[in-house]
Amino acid sequence: MTQELTLSDLVDSKLYSLPQFDESARIPRIIHQTFMTKSLPADLQENVDNIRRMNPGWKHLLHDDDDIKKFISENYGPVVLSYFERINPRYGAARADLFRYLLLYKHGGVYLDIKSACTRPLDEVLTPEDRYLLAHWRNKPGEIHAEFGTSKEVSHIAGGEYQQWHVIAAPGHPFLKAVIETVLQNIDKYRPWLHGTGGIGVLRLTGPLAYTLAIHPLLPTAPHRVVDNETLMGLQYSIYKKASTRARAVYKTNYSLLTESIVQLKAVDKLPAYLYSFAKKSKHLLFGR
8 A cells, every 4th residue: 555645754755846937038027025914114115115116117016924825835835835834933034035036936027125125217227138137245345235245155256145135037047946946955954053043044044145056056057147236237235224223124033143943943953953042142142242
């Protein structure tokens, strides 16, 4: 008699695959943004209104937490949804990272973080030939984002990591399939004491480090355009001047300071994860870092 596989069996044995969405030859005129609810704080709502006014020929979609889970379930099924739900809800940034990759792989368009802005119409930026846009930080000494995206993991890449607070892509682009597969593998392999918690842990697990390391080897194989920085795309990283203000406005907690595991772990890993979190939290209290 054939034994029926459970969801846990599928995850553990990797007896699943991502859907293969047809690769499109154009970037659709859709702007995607996400927030916990459809009710935005006044400053974020004003930013969204400005984006809409600046891009009247574009459709704008705001996805909240309920929309996100429904989208993943309907388009990727229970296994990928289980990966999403294994991400600690206190790390909303990591959940938003995975969602944007899944969303753009299926639908394409322009994803912008909720605190990011347009400084000119997107129709002035995109060309009919564009299939994927990448940009680096202005991270040279003296520049506005000095030392951003310069982690040792990406030291072999000129300019460092690619920004992923914006993702601009045609549906089905192979870069995004590679990023999704990388993030799912990272979730399986994640251990707090090896990969970190807080901000650096998110960068490695789902964020721009994972994004960059998945995409960079594929640059010769798929259509794309690299620009020096976001200003050349008419984009602004944040409407806020201070990172602390940005974190409070966008997330329920300042995830960059969290010491707990980013991923829900199996029982065997919970004790060492707790000890790691306790030690790191004690260091924060004693030394303020």
